[in-house]
Amino acid sequence: MLNYNKYRRFETINFKERTWPNNSIEKAPIWCSVDLRDGNQALINPMNIDEKIEFFNLLVKLGFKEIEVGFPSASQIEYDFLRRLIDENYIPDDVVVQVLTQARPHLIEKTFEALKGVKQAIVHIYNSTSVLQRDVVFNMSKDEIKEIAIEGTELVKKYASDFEGKIFLEYSPESFTGTEVEYALEVCDAVADVWGASQDNKIIINLPSTVQMDTPNIFADQIEYMCRNFKNRDRVIVSVHPHNDRGTGVADAELALLAGADRVEGTLFGNGERTGNVDILTVAYNMFSHGVNPMLNLENINEIIEIYERCVKIPVHVRHPYAGNLVFTAFSGSHQDAINKGMKKYEERGSKLWEVPYLPVDPSDLGREYEPLVRINSQSGKGGVAFVMDHCFGYKLPKAMQQEFAEVVQKISEVKGEVQPNEILEAFKKEYLDLDEPFKLINMSISDVDHGSNETTKVKAKIKYNNVEIDIEGVGNGPIDSLGKALYNSKLINISIMDYKEHALSKGSEAEAAAYVYMKRNDIDKKTFGVGVDSNITRASIKSIISAINRLYKL
Structure with a gap:
């Protein structure tokens, strides 16, 4: 038996003032792709620079305006990749690249060195604030942890003041889901104060579900609490970065948007560490399915899959929402x-x-x-x-x-x-x-007659029955009725025509027509359909009768 007593819920919030359940998603958030950093670092074989550039171009084509491109101070390939993006002018004027760095002087210095020449960038700093990490990793007090965040912000502000391009700050209290919300709020407000955030100089406060620890409604409560209690909400762009440890990354993101989040960080198809990040495509297509413009160019899912699988080297699951090979397929x-x-x-x-x-x-x-x-x-x-x-x-x-x-x-x-x-x-x-036994039509002529009644069509035909050619003749109210009577008059068969339908074929052979006749064999009360196809609708009708007769009388 599973030892479930080994685990317990970490109570992070008791928020009865919640209003998010009454809300609905009315517009797309700010999207930020972290495929090239968070997603890439989770690959067994990370992308090379050429693959990164192809993937970056895909993200631009899809309409992402914020793209995290790596951790340039921690990896030479990510440093070189960022330099190629800048030196070879891959970054459109309306796209902001984002870089991650720890709040250490030499790492921040190298980060700004890698960014030289960029017109605008988001510098993303973080430090873990959770109860567990404070205890077992850092062995630090709340004040000491908050001081790390403040010092990192001061360093970024110092380097940004001398930087030619525009620098935006993003701060993440990493492991936010395991942090007391009151303390997370205290740290984030302190960072915003140090940065000098205002309505005209906003700061991105990213609240990550670094490890999912509870149901999505609890995450939404945490987000709404933060949104309602920031010292100055207008100076903050509230971002979320849901992982998928409990399999509810999409739900976390959607409920966070209901709770007031402005921005979502995630990856294509949910790639990322452990069980991955939130799948931005699923969240966006979910909006689309409710008549909300996702503000991304997602009309060619096959192209996205092809580039993703080639660069990332992970297949998209056949049951993956919207993209899976079988998700629009029914067997039942x-x-x-x-x-x-x-x-x-x-x-x-x-x-x-x-x-x-x-x-x-x-x-x-x-x-x-x-x-x-x-x-x-x-x-x-x-x-x-x-x-x-x-x-x-x-x-x-x-x-x-x-x-x-x-x-x-x-x-x-x-x-x-x-x-x-x-x-x-x-x-x-x-x-x-393809039925031509036991009856086969050799030839046929159709002529108009005047009997002073509804019988206005005469059919003469030669048929082969069990390899013997027989001449038949009949008069009726049209070619189908006339042929039926001619066959009946021959004493070879005893049939009734019960229904008839026809239509033009719409696929493959536009000039042809299909005819369907429903026929009954009276002597044994057997019924079946016959089908005929021809460029001439009358010939198609005749073929359908021969088809039905052969099905009724086949040996």
């Missing part, structure tokens, strides 16, 4: 049926609002294709097969026919597992389009 028959019906209603109504069951967003808005939405295996049903036939090949199977053909596909899937769309099409051709 009931899900497939609902998606199929929902897509049809959406297209019929011409609605501007996306409302399709099981699909929170339109995959095409993310650059995803419709074809993989439904994949067919033994768990699938008629709706899924109908969806594949429609969206992959343009066949809009009549509702009554969907179950009939689904049973054909079901037998295939029970033998081989997943059935690919091209295999479904081949089964369709075999079952309906």
Whole structure:
């Protein structure tokens, strides 16, 4: 049995004044990507400089205006990377690079050396403030820990005063989630005072969930407490940096925004130390799915995945929200049926609002294709097969026919597992389009007649039945009815035509039409569909009748 008595909750806040549960996310926060620092340092094989530059260019293309590029005072490759960004003019004027440094004189000096020539930058300093770290790592009092933060701020302020570019300060009370909120507030206010923060010279106070220690609602309480109790809220940009130890990084970020946070630091697909950081893409797509502009250019998820996987060398999980290969794919028959019906209603109504069951967003808005939405295996049903036939090949199977053909596909899937769309099409051709036994149409002529009634069409045809050619003739109210009567008059068959539908094929062969006939064999009360495809709708109709007859009378 797990020794759960070994662990206990660290009580950081009791905040009954909370208001965040009544709020909603109405706009995007300031986004800051930390892929090139926090994400990169978590890789088994960190990115080389060329990969870093490609990734930086991707982040710029996606619309990030704040990008943390590394820890230049701690690593030569990160120092050299920052210098290339500056010397080769990779940094757009509207993008601010961010660098991390510990609050030590020689490290801050080297950081500013690496930044020389940059137009604007965020210098991010931090020190751990948690109860546990004060005790077991630093063995320092609260005042001593606060003094580290103050001294670091004074050093950055000193170097910034002589720096040609604009310097913004970001301060993080690292391990904020394990810090008493009253003490965290005391330290952050002290840092803001020393920096001389004001409404016109704001400071970024980053409140990291360095290690997730509680449920997301507790993190939201901590954030709202800080936002409501800063000495001067207008001088502070409140930032959060959620990790994902408890698997709730996205929830931490979203609830923090409800609680008043202005800014979110995270990574693409949640890469980062241990279980990773908050996945900025998921938070942004979540906003998008609620009609909120995420202020990022995320319309081509496949390009993002391709560059990410090549540079980071970590595959995106097939079930990853929005990006996973299978997240817009349904195998369940009931899900497939609902998606199929929902897509049809959406297209019929011409609605501007996306409302399709099981699909929170339109995959095409993310650059995803419709074809993989439904994949067919033994768990699938008629709706899924109908969806594949429609969206992959343009066949809009009549509702009554969907179950009939689904049973054909079901037998295939029970033998081989997943059935690919091209295999479904081949089964369709075999079952309906390529049948020429026991009846085969050799030739046919159609002419108009005047019987003084509804019977205005005469059909003469030569058919081959069990390798014997037979001439048949019939008069009816159209080619389909006339051919049916001609076959009935031949005494070879006893059928009734119960329903008929036709449409133009919309995929692959725009000039062709598909016809579907529902037919009954009267002598044994057997019913089935036949399908015909031709560039001429009349010929397609005739082919559908021969198809149905062959299914009814096949040996």
